[in-house]
Amino acid sequence: MRIEAFFPYRLAVVAEAFSRQLVAVYGREYGLSREEWRLLFLLEDAGSLDSLQLAQRTSLDKVQVSRAASRLEEKALITRTVLGSDRRLRNYAITEAGRDLFRRAFDQVGARADEILEAMPARDRAALERGVAALDRAIAKVTEPETGHGTAFPRPGPIED
Amino acid sequence: MRIEAFFPYRLAVVAEAFSRQLVAVYGREYGLSREEWRLLFLLEDAGSLDSLQLAQRTSLDKVQVSRAASRLEEKALITRTVLGSDRRLRNYAITEAGRDLFRRAFDQVGARADEILEAMPARDRAALERGVAALDRAIAKVTEPETGHGTAFPRPGPIED
DNA sequence: GGGCAAATGTTGCATTTGAAACAGTTTTCG
DNA sequence: CGAAAACTGTTTCAAATGCAACATTTGCCC
Numbered sequence: 001m002r003i004e005a006f007f008p009y010r011l012a013v014v015a016e017a018f019s020r021q022l023v024a025v026y027g028r029e030y031g032l033s034r035e036e037w038r039l040l041f042l043l044e045d046a047g048s049l050d051s052l053q054l055a056q057r058t059s060l061d062k063v064q065v066s067r068a069a070s071r072l073e074e075k076a077l078i079t080r081t082v083l084g085s086d087r088r089l090r091n092y093a094i095t096e097a098g099r100d101l102f103r104r105a106f107d108q109v110g111a112r113a114d115e116i117l118e119a120m121p122a123r124d125r126a127a128l129e130r131g132v133a134a135l136d137r138a139i140a141k142v143t144e145p146e147t148g149h150g151t152a153f154p155r156p157g158p159i160e161d
Numbered sequence: 162m163r164i165e166a167f168f169p170y171r172l173a174v175v176a177e178a179f180s181r182q183l184v185a186v187y188g189r190e191y192g193l194s195r196e197e198w199r200l201l202f203l204l205e206d207a208g209s210l211d212s213l214q215l216a217q218r219t220s221l222d223k224v225q226v227s228r229a230a231s232r233l234e235e236k237a238l239i240t241r242t243v244l245g246s247d248r249r250l251r252n253y254a255i256t257e258a259g260r261d262l263f264r265r266a267f268d269q270v271g272a273r274a275d276e277i278l279e280a281m282p283a284r285d286r287a288a289l290e291r292g293v294a295a296l297d298r299a300i301a302k303v304t305e306p307e308t309g310h311g312t313a314f315p316r317p318g319p320i321e322d
Numbered sequence: 323g324g325g326c327a328a329a330t331g332t333t334g335c336a337t338t339t340g341a342a343a344c345a346g347t348t349t350t351c352g
Numbered sequence: 353c354g355a356a357a358a359c360t361g362t363t364t365c366a367a368a369t370g371c372a373a374c375a376t377t378t379g380c381c382c
Contacts, residue, residue, distance in 0.1 A: 001267075003202045003218070007290065008183055008274050013220045014297045015176030021300065022169055033338090041164045051360075057164070059174045063340075066361055088347050088360040106162075113169050116296075116303050124295030129168065131289025136175045138280040139182065194368090212330075224370075227331055249330040249377050 021116060022109050030105045035060055035068035036077075040102045043078060043094035050083060051090045077101060182277060183270050191266045196221055196229035197238075201263045204239060204255035211244055212251045238262060 003009050019034075026032045032040065038058055043049060049057075054065065069092060072078040077098030083089040094102070117125055164170050180195075187193045193201065199219055204210060210218075215226060230253060233239040238259030244250040255263070278286055 002206050003199065006202070007278070007293075008179060008270075009199070009202070010297070011176055011293055012180050014293050014300070015172055016220070017300050018169060018296065019173050021304070038164065038170070041167070041170070045163055055360095059177070061340090062361065063363095066363090067339090070362090086348070086360090090361075109169075116299050117168065119299040119302050120295045124292055127288040128292025128296055131285060131292045132168075132172055132175050134281045134285030135179065135277075135289055136171070138277050139175070139178050142277050142280050143178075143182070216330095222370090223331065224333095227333095228368090231332090247330090247378070251331075 018113075018116065021112055025109045025112050026105045029108065030101060032105065033068065033071070035064050036072055037105075039065070039068050039072060039092070040077065040094065040098060041106075043092060044099055044102045044106075048091060048093040051092070054092060072098070179274075179277065182273055186270045186273050187266045190269065191262060193266065194229065194232070196225050197233055198266075200226070200229050200233060200253070201238060201255065201259060202267075204253055205260055205263045205267075209252060209254040212253070215253060233259070 023034060026037050027034075038060065039054075042054065042057055046053075051065070055062070058065070060068070069078065069080055069090075073080050077095055079093050079095060081091045081093075083091050120128070184195065187198050188195075199221065200215075203215065203218055207214075212226070216223070219226070221229070230239065230241055230251075234241050238256055240254050240256060242252045242254075244252050281289070
């Protein structure tokens with residue numbers, strides 16, 4: 001089989017290429033890593049989050065969150081405080097500087113993303129959004145066979161993570 | 162804006178999750194990195210390639226190719242020889258051991274990929290393939306002037322279906 | 323031909339990343 | 353109560369990665 005015809009390869013390559021286009025903006029021009037970008041994105045929307053909420057809404061693991069938050073704190077883009085109610089947890093809040101930086105970056109990143117997406121015919125764009133949403137559901141279904149109550153399919157191979 | 166509604170984020174997260182499912186197979190069970198997997202994939206199809214052909218058909222840069230090839234050579238899965246016609250280039254060939262390993266891995270990886278894709282309704286799966294192909298073309302179109310890296314994989318011909 | 327620029331693959335070095343160990347805090351349960 | 357287990361964030365250490373310099377080979381242009 002030719003690798004160009006192998007769908008997982010095509011998906012990975014296209015997604016990486018798309019991501020690179022956006023990293024080129026928030027990375028080169030604003031010095032943000034992908035993890036920092038995502039944390040700022042979440043915090044600009046929510047204003048403030050504790051680490052439990054944050055873990056639920058990001059696909060980053062705890063090490064990535066900890067390190068990205070350290071860097072953002074050094075740059076004074078967010079603040080981190082220990083929660084009084086549970087001292088294991090942290091409260092993350094975006095600063096005004098962080099908000100300003102994110103908004104400027106988001107303008108450019110969003111414009112770049114739109115430029116690419118609008119280069120697609122509308123029908124194709126709709127197909128892409130539908131397909132991505134469906135793939136997301138399929139992965140969740142296949143990898144979480146027993147999160148529901150009742151009887152779950154017995155899976156041939158256990159997949160953790 | 163909620164990050165979950167930002168399409169580039171959704172695409173990246175879904176693509177990473179899908180890729181993780183496959184890396185869990187060829188990585189954990191066969192000890193292959195993503196780059197090694199791709200090189201083996203190409204070489205199993207072609208049997209033998211020189212480095213120019215290889216550069217055209219992967220989205221890997223020269224350092225990644227060099228390092229992945231070193232590891233594959235150490236494992237005796239491929240051979241690397243200097244080309245007589247141009248001693249800057251290398252000829253990569255898959256060994257029998259490499260072919261065997263790849264075929265066994267591919268059976269499992271392909272099955273895992275199919276398991277996920279077949280968990281999608283057929284219409285959604287068709288939409289995904291259409292959308293991914295269209296996004297690839299859009300990125301190529303938008304980044305065409307630069308022609309530099311960061312584009313998607315080379316398309317030998319128009320995508321059917 | 324001869325010197326210089328371009329092309330190719332490799333290596334060095336600093337940074338990043340991932341997995342596991344660690345430290346601090348809370349919950350559980352005898 | 354209090355020891356042990358569980359949970360959360362951080363640190364540590366080895367491996368991977370990216371970027372630039374490097375060495376080798378070829379092509380170019382006079």
